[in-house]
Amino acid sequence: MEVERMKEGERVLSFAGTTMLSSSSSLRGLAISLFLLFFFFFSADEIMCVPDSNYTNNRRVETLKLARIERRLDKINKPAVRTIESPDGDIIDCVPRHKQPALDHPLLKNHKIQAAPQRPRFKGDRTPINYNASDATRRAWQAWHHVGHCPKGTVPIRRSSVDDVLRAKSLFHFGKKHLGGVPLARKVDAPDVASGNGHEHAIAYTMNTEEVYGAKATINVWDPSIQVENEFSLSQIWILSGSFDGTDLNSIEAGWQVSPELYGDSRPRLFTYWTSDAYQATGCYNLLCSGFIQTNNRIAIGAAISPVSSSGSSQYDITILIWKDPIAGNWWMSLGDSSMLVGYWPAALFTHLSDRATMVEWGGEVVNTRTHGEHTSTQMGSGRFAEEGFGRASYFRNLEVVDSDNSLTTARAIATMAENSKCYDIKSFSNADWGTYFYYGGPGNNQHCP
Numbered sequence: 001m002e003v004e005r006m007k008e009g010e011r012v013l014s015f016a017g018t019t020m021l022s023s024s025s026s027l028r029g030l031a032i033s034l035f036l037l038f039f040f041f042f043s044a045d046e047i048m049c050v051p052d053s054n055y056t057n058n059r060r061v062e063t064l065k066l067a068r069i070e071r072r073l074d075k076i077n078k079p080a081v082r083t084i085e086s087p088d089g090d091i092i093d094c095v096p097r098h099k100q101p102a103l104d105h106p107l108l109k110n111h112k113i114q115a116a117p118q119r120p121r122f123k124g125d126r127t128p129i130n131y132n133a134s135d136a137t138r139r140a141w142q143a144w145h146h147v148g149h150c151p152k153g154t155v156p157i158r159r160s161s162v163d164d165v166l167r168a169k170s171l172f173h174f175g176k177k178h179l180g181g182v183p184l185a186r187k188v189d190a191p192d193v194a195s196g197n198g199h200e201h202a203i204a205y206t207m208n209t210e211e212v213y214g215a216k217a218t219i220n221v222w223d224p225s226i227q228v229e230n231e232f233s234l235s236q237i238w239i240l241s242g243s244f245d246g247t248d249l250n251s252i253e254a255g256w257q258v259s260p261e262l263y264g265d266s267r268p269r270l271f272t273y274w275t276s277d278a279y280q281a282t283g284c285y286n287l288l289c290s291g292f293i294q295t296n297n298r299i300a301i302g303a304a305i306s307p308v309s310s311s312g313s314s315q316y317d318i319t320i321l322i323w324k325d326p327i328a329g330n331w332w333m334s335l336g337d338s339s340m341l342v343g344y345w346p347a348a349l350f351t352h353l354s355d356r357a358t359m360v361e362w363g364g365e366v367v368n369t370r371t372h373g374e375h376t377s378t379q380m381g382s383g384r385f386a387e388e389g390f391g392r393a394s395y396f397r398n399l400e401v402v403d404s405d406n407s408l409t410t411a412r413a414i415a416t417m418a419e420n421s422k423c424y425d426i427k428s429f430s431n432a433d434w435g436t437y438f439y440y441g442g443p444g445n446n447q448h449c450p
Contacts, residue, residue, distance in 0.1 A: 001234040031079045048077050059097030069165045072174070074099055076160050076288060082151065083159075088267065088304050091159040092402035094150035097295070100157065105290035107348040113293060117325035117332055119339050120214060122400070123407035135336070141268075141318075142303045149298060155343075156300040157287055167229065167261045167364060175262070177279050178230075178367070198370070202418040202426040202440040203238075203363030206401065206411065212357040213325025214245035214402030215239060215411070220394045221256055221316050223268050223308050224379035227444075232259035234271070235394065238361040239322055239354035250353040252331055252345055256305055267304040270318035272320070272333065275368075278348045283349075294343035297337060301342070302349070311382065311392050319359075323402045329354065340353060357402075358412070362396050363426065364440050375423055375449050382443025386427040397437035410435045 014410040078092035078101060103111060150156045168174035206212065214235050224233040236255025241419055242248045263286060275283035283291060286302040294301065309315045321334045329347035334340055347354045364380040379396025399411040414436060416426045421436055425444035431437075442449075 005280070017301070019338070021129045023078040040088065044230060047365045052429050063161045066162070066272055068171060069162055072165065072171060072372075073160055075104060075290075077156075078157065080146070080157075081154055084144050084147060084148045084156075086142075086147060086307075087302070088143040090144060090300075091152070092144045092156045092302055092303070093159050094299050095157050097153055097297075100155050100294060102286050102293040103351070108290065108293075108346060110346075111293075111346060113295065114325075114328055114330060114344065116295075116341055117327065117330075117352060118228060118406065119334070120216075120321070120323050120406050120408045123403075123409050130352060138354070138425075141162050141305055141307075141316075142300060142307055145298075152271075154297055155294040156303075157294075158300050158302040159174075160288065164264060166263065169230075175284040175286070177275075177285075178275065182364075186377040198368050199365060200368050200380075200419050200424060201363060201364075201365050202416075202424045202442070203328070203361045204396070204399065204416045204426065204428055204438050206434075207413045207415050210358075212239075212360055212401055213326070213404060213406055214321065214357075215360040215362070215410060216319070216321040216323075216398070216402075217334055217362050217399040218317050218319040218383070219255055220321075220396070221268055221305050221308050222382045222394055223266065224258055224381065224383055224441075226258055226260055226266055227376045228369060228371050229260045231258055231369055231376055232261070233366045233378055233380055234258070235364045235381060235387070235396070236271075236273075237320055237322060237364075238359075239357045239358040241355075241357045242349075247278045247280055248276075248351060248365050249277075250276050251283075251351045252353065252357075254333055256318065262303070262413065267306075268301070268308055269304050270335075272301055274345055274349065276353070291349055292345055296340065296342050299340070309382065309394075310316045311384070313391070315391060317395075317397075319398075323406070324356065326406050329399055336372055360401055361398055364394070364424065365440075366424070366444070368444070372378040375420075377443065377445040377446045379441070379443055380424045383441060383443050385442050386425050386439035388421070393439040394441045395437060395439050399436040399438075412436060420449065422446075 047431060052348050078095040080095050080343040084092040086092060097113060133360040165171060165174050217237055219235050226233060234255055234257035236253050239252040242250045256273045258268050260266055261271060271285055273285050274291055305427045307316055319337050321332060321339060324331050330344040333342045334343050366378050366380050368376040384393045386393050400408045401411045402408055416428050418425050423444050426438055426440040428438040
């Protein structure tokens with residue numbers, strides 16, 4: 001608002017409460033006042049822009065992070081000819097077999113997908129009886145089967161999302177076992193593949209280091225509870241070669257696992273894993289990196305298994321066989337008593353395993369982060385100790401190994417190990433029907449396992 005007041009030879013102007021003289025003697029004061037006025041407004045504007053600048057920078061960082069995640073997902077989530085929305089929330093993409101992620105591996109650029117090899121045959125007086133009390137093998141055991149199937153010439157791949165990646169410790173750690181860089185330590189009497197870094201096991205293992213060309217087992221399926229998101233519980237077969245105290249350990253693994261961090265839920269899921277450098281940089285779960293070549297159009301690795309066992313009631317299990325093709329040298333995996341081929345790990349991925357394995361392990365593994373300074377209550381197997389037996393404790397049955405002439409034999413010379421038997425334990429047995437078998441597992445935290 002401008003107000004004029006006439007005085008002798010002077011003119012007084014008032015701008016919003018700031019008074020200035022217009023006489024010639026006051027021009028310098030006017031200039032100073034105007035300078036201060038403009039300085040105030042420009043400084044205020046710059047101060048107001050600081051939060052916007054930080055916000056913009058944060059947005060830029062988030063945008064760059066999201067762009068890196070999406071580039072990674074583009075390598076995993078290949079274009080599909082059909083997409084199936086499973087009732088359990090999974091999205092299954094039917095991807096042309098020759099365009100699957102595995103073939104992006106530098107060592108597999110010119111790889112030709114292999115034909116089915118000769119399966120190992122049981123060598124002995126009689127084949128152990130592989131029964132399934134609940135007859136689950138004749139039921140749909142992956143929920144997406146209720147909605148549809150992938151056409152021939154394609155492979156079903158569980159689609160990964162941005163949320164899946166964000167749950168991981170970092171983009172590098174997505175899809176990998178978290179060993180935190182802790183050196184592996186092999187015990188003389190018990191070859192724990194990841195001891196002393198929060199991973200705990202209850203396992204059976206081959207006692208000698210003779211040549212091994214595969215292994216088989218039937219694994220009881222449960223849905224153990226997980227205490228915190230970044231812990232997991234799994235039951236699997238390990239095919240191993242290399243040293244446990246260095247960085248050259250080769251491992252091929254398959255079984256079922258519950259991992260909220262990896263999958264975003266607590267359902268038991270079929271999984272695979274591989275590494276050729278002791279879990280340092282190579283390998284991953286399922287098809288989350290290039291490597292494992294899938295050949296089956298009915299089995300989605302990483303998809304949930306259903307139904308699962310319940311205490312004192314029906315028991316459900318899956319049969320997994322892993323063996324080395326004696327001709328091409330690749331390591332194949334089959335599922336079920338009918339040995340439905342899932343796919344294979346090319347021999348080119350490995351160093352020691354390109355020749356043979358020297359050890360097999362069967363059993364359970366959990367991650368114990370000791371939240372609140374106490375042992376985790378994450379369960380292994382059914383969450384019950386081995387002594388509770390069939391219908392309550394989880395089991396592995398019909399443990400078998402593949403020898404150099406591609407024959408299956410009962411695994412007789414085995415030993416068992418559990419790092420902390422007050423938290424998780426294991427007891428092995430043998431009979432005519434189940435061959436070599438064991439019960440294993442536990443509740444984790446309890447009065448004897450603080």
